[in-house]
């Protein structure tokens with residue numbers, strides 16, 4: 374059974390909270406996507422956590438430097454998780470992990486742009502990350518020939534706690550879940566659906582099957 378995370382790549386916090394309200398019954402983790410964080414800042418995180426105190430809130434900072442400082446900012450605003458780039462140095466991940474331990478929260482390392490995602494995932498877990506996101510971002514997904522299968526194969530081999538993000542939808546979620554992921558991340562498949570609540574419900578059913 375995999376947890377389900379909704380990645381909200383909207384730009385307005387009121388729209389994001391309205392979406393989260395529809396899908397929250399089927400979701401374990403509410404992610405404020407990087408564009409939303411850049412648009413609404415720490416205030417957006419505070420508003421989301423205030424609206425959903427019983428849900429895990431993930432701030433998709435994609436931190437590249439000053440790991441401890443940025444993690445303290447995110448956790449101070451109410452986030453339960455922050456993302457840190459796997460492409461950055463070990464000291465940045467270690468700094469964020471230090472802040473996470475002080476707050477009783479978690480660091481998720483995002484492998485976007487990393488060549489050897491499996492190796493970096495194993496290193497990141499050794500540094501104290503709670504889980505690692507095997508991630509093909511929106512631009513990589515738009516490249517010719519992209520297939521989520523590469524992430525599914527990597528999750529099967531990783532041997533550490535991972536999530537998959539980058540094209541998780543109703544067609545791929547069963548294979549994603551079978552790969553043994555801790556968390557399946559779905560963005561456009563939920564916020565772009567005609568009926569986001571129903572999309573989240575169907576994804577959750579398949580993630581739990």
Ligand SMILES: O=C([C@H](O)CO)[C@H](O)[C@H](O)COP(=O)(O)O
Pocket residue numbers: 380381382406407408433508509510511514538539540541558559560561562
């Ligand atoms: O993290 C993401 C991206 O970098 C923009 O913030 C997306 O939320 C993530 O890639 C989810 O992708 P889809 O499920 O394919 O929308």
